[in-house]
Amino acid sequence: MKRALKHPSFVAGTILVTLLVLSAITSLFWSPYPVGDIDIPNKLAKASAQHWFGTDSLGRDIASLLLVGSQNSLLVGFIAVGIGLGLGVPLGLLASAKRGWTEEVVMRTADFTFAFPALLSAILLTSIYGPGLVVSITAIGIFNIPVFARITRGAANAVWSRDYTLAARAAGKTKWAITWEHVLPNVASVLIVQATVQFAIAILAEAALSYLGLGTQPPNPSWGRMLNEAQSQMFQAPMLAVYPGVAIALAVLGLNLMGDGLRDLLDPRLSRTR
Amino acid sequence: MSSHTQPLLSVRDLRVSLQTSHGFVEALRGVTFEMQRGDTLGLIGESGCGKSLTALAVMGLLPERAQVSGTIELNGADLTQMNEADLCNMRGARMAMIFQEPMTALNPLHPIWKQIAEPLQLHQGIDQKTAKARALELLERVQLPRARERLDAYPHQLSGGQRQRVMISIALACQPDILIADEPTTALDVTVQKEVLNLIRQLVAEDGMGLLLISHDLGLMRDQVQRVMVMYGGAVVESGHTEALFEKRAHPYTQGLFAARPQLGLKRGTRLQTIPGNVPEIFNWPKGCAFADRCSFVEDSCRQSLPQLERVPPTSEHWVRCPKWQSLEANA
Numbered sequence: 001m002k003r004a005l006k007h008p009s010f011v012a013g014t015i016l017v018t019l020l021v022l023s024a025i026t027s028l029f030w031s032p033y034p035v036g037d038i039d040i041p042n043k044l045a046k047a048s049a050q051h052w053f054g055t056d057s058l059g060r061d062i063a064s065l066l067l068v069g070s071q072n073s074l075l076v077g078f079i080a081v082g083i084g085l086g087l088g089v090p091l092g093l094l095a096s097a098k099r100g101w102t103e104e105v106v107m108r109t110a111d112f113t114f115a116f117p118a119l120l121s122a123i124l125l126t127s128i129y130g131p132g133l134v135v136s137i138t139a140i141g142i143f144n145i146p147v148f149a150r151i152t153r154g155a156a157n158a159v160w161s162r163d164y165t166l167a168a169r170a171a172g173k174t175k176w177a178i179t180w181e182h183v184l185p186n187v188a189s190v191l192i193v194q195a196t197v198q199f200a201i202a203i204l205a206e207a208a209l210s211y212l213g214l215g216t217q218p219p220n221p222s223w224g225r226m227l228n229e230a231q232s233q234m235f236q237a238p239m240l241a242v243y244p245g246v247a248i249a250l251a252v253l254g255l256n257l258m259g260d261g262l263r264d265l266l267d268p269r270l271s272r273t274r
Numbered sequence: 275m276s277s278h279t280q281p282l283l284s285v286r287d288l289r290v291s292l293q294t295s296h297g298f299v300e301a302l303r304g305v306t307f308e309m310q311r312g313d314t315l316g317l318i319g320e321s322g323c324g325k326s327l328t329a330l331a332v333m334g335l336l337p338e339r340a341q342v343s344g345t346i347e348l349n350g351a352d353l354t355q356m357n358e359a360d361l362c363n364m365r366g367a368r369m370a371m372i373f374q375e376p377m378t379a380l381n382p383l384h385p386i387w388k389q390i391a392e393p394l395q396l397h398q399g400i401d402q403k404t405a406k407a408r409a410l411e412l413l414e415r416v417q418l419p420r421a422r423e424r425l426d427a428y429p430h431q432l433s434g435g436q437r438q439r440v441m442i443s444i445a446l447a448c449q450p451d452i453l454i455a456d457e458p459t460t461a462l463d464v465t466v467q468k469e470v471l472n473l474i475r476q477l478v479a480e481d482g483m484g485l486l487l488i489s490h491d492l493g494l495m496r497d498q499v500q501r502v503m504v505m506y507g508g509a510v511v512e513s514g515h516t517e518a519l520f521e522k523r524a525h526p527y528t529q530g531l532f533a534a535r536p537q538l539g540l541k542r543g544t545r546l547q548t549i550p551g552n553v554p555e556i557f558n559w560p561k562g563c564a565f566a567d568r569c570s571f572v573e574d575s576c577r578q579s580l581p582q583l584e585r586v587p588p589t590s591e592h593w594v595r596c597p598k599w600q601s602l603e604a605n606a
Binding site: 099100162163164166167168169170171172173174177181182185186 | 333335338339358359362363364365366367370371373374375378379380381382383384392393396397441444445
């Protein structure tokens with residue numbers, strides 16, 4: 001714990017991520033203005049005491065949009081990473097425990113899925129099912145499955161090559177019991193780090209999809225769509241693009257810093273040299 | 275079933291083929307031996323000769339794609355015919371294994387009592403509290419100092435010797451019929467080696483189980499086991515009672531092993547003898563005697579097929595796999 005407080009990037013990352021989570025929670029029951037409220041006379045207002053970050057072309061309060069938009073980013077991150085962890089990790093563990101053709105099938109399928117970038121598969125899915133939050137989350141989640149399957153299988157293979165898994169087998173444990181009690185706990189730190197990175201990627205991907213109009217649909221606010229709407233006012237009100245852009249950048253930066261810090265903190269080999 | 279008619283462990287013509295980049299190659303070429311309850315058997319040989327493979331084959335822990343033929347009977351039940359679930363019930367309960375490297379054979383994330391309790395909970399179905407109490411008894415039995423405090427310790431808080439004691443207590447937890455110790459002291463300090471080995475021997479004698487001790491340390495074998503098998507190139511080249519075999523080394527490889535042994539009292543500056551050459555790569559093993567290329571007494575027939583076992587008098591259980599052992603003896 002002390003070590004964690006001394007790790008600058010972990011501290012910075014955790015603060016940023018905490019801010020993100022707090023703003024999402026706050027927005028659930030309070031925002032400066034009701035988020036959908038249009039106030040045409042007040043459109044494109046500058047930052048002031050009434051509107052901290054000003055208003056957009058329809059007179060909506062930017063601060064409120066940003067706050068409520070963070071819910072969206074977190075939701076996408078959690079579910080997409082959840083899909084990746086929930087399906088990818090078991091597949092990776094299965095491949096690693098069974099080896100042989102099971103491993104081949106799982107990993108080659110993962111390679112195949114991996115070859116489609118998240119954006120591409122999202123566009124493919126939306127062209128079939130129509131644009132929307134659920135579709136974009138699903139697309140990003142599917143992209144996460146092979147990522148986690150690969151990482152899990154690689155780390156699990158390293159654990160399986162350790163003597164304590166052989167010792168556990170010599171004690172009569174089944175492969176599944178060993179997977180649960182020995183392999184999973186030993187790959188957990190790798191997975192936690194990867195999860196923060198994938199969380200950041202998911203937020204970026206959702207912003208990109210919404211920017212393209214394939215993600216969150218109006219009137220639900222989303223950082224990506226705010227960017228898109230700001231585009232047409234680029235020269236009258238450049239700050240409209242800056243606010244959501246900075247919000248996305250800080251969220252991604254925070255998650256990456258936190259992941260970086262966790263990587264150092266969870267690695268027992270590094271802890272001894274520090 | 276009486277112990278006279280049925281051996282504890284009976285391995286018959288065990289052959290194991292492993293998949294390599296050169297296709298399947300035979301890594302064990304017909305290993306045969308028997309052990310009674312209370313027997314201690316040593317397995318000697320240099321790296322890559324099939325010692326550990328024999329142990330893993332008995333435990334049923336060979337690599338997935340290994341091909342096995344022959345029989346391995348424990349108390350009359352053929353382990354090679356068992357499915358994985360039945361084998362899991364045997365491992366840890368009826369047969370147990372201690373590994374070479376106590377540093378890596380314990381899971382760094384679990385306190386040691388949990389790792390000792392594991393086979394107990396698994397095979398005897400006792401609850402966690404009882405298992406923890408049993409773990410303490412076991413740790414006291416392997417003479418781990420301050421056992422009670424150490425129950426909740428993690429592996430990194432123990433020394434190598436202490437960890438090996440923990441490994442032994444795990445192996446003995448369910449009082450197996452046979453204990454396989456694969457170079458249990460190689461990774462330990464010389465001063466600790468003897469203690470750990472004596473402990474193993476004492477515990478094995480107390481429980482009346484069989485001990486299969488694998489090592490390349492000849493001096494250590496002499497003190498610890500009743501019978502010795504010397505392996506080379508996946509085959510047993512010589513076997514016999516420890517005293518008989520140490521007295522009269524019949525196989526050229528065994529002779530080479532003994533000649534290469536450092537001894538007290540050698541003249542200063544004497545160079546230790548070595549066996550010329552290296553163990554050949556497994557896919558380059560000669561068709562006949564695997565030692566042929568390194569043997570100074572080799573003749574053509576050695577390379578044709580694996581020589582038959584021949585009995586070495588005076589004892590009835592001293593066997594050697596070399597057609598020329600009698601002429602070697604004359605030379606020596």
